[in-house]
């Protein structure tokens with residue numbers, strides 16, 4: 765693709781660089797999944813990812829260090845209005 769977004773035939777051996785980019789992107793995606801599924805301090809993992817292997821201190825604030833203090837894992841019962849809206853939406857989507 766050129767600077768004006770025109771697609772032109774590539775040079776010979778384009779597959780090699782294409783496959784290298786694809787493998788790199790796939791490795792990045794796997795790394796993100798590993799981060800999401802992994803255990804241990806999130807901040808410490810990020811710090812290590814960016815090259816600081818000497819810092820061993822847990823942050824004390826992330827969902828792994830302080831599970832009870834995170835918003836992402838906190839749930840509450842729906843309010844009556846929220847429950848009514850959900851019920852209305854469900855009924856609407858079923859064509860009732």
Ligand SMILES: [Zn+2]
Nearest residue numbers: 805823826829
């Ligand atoms: Zn942490």
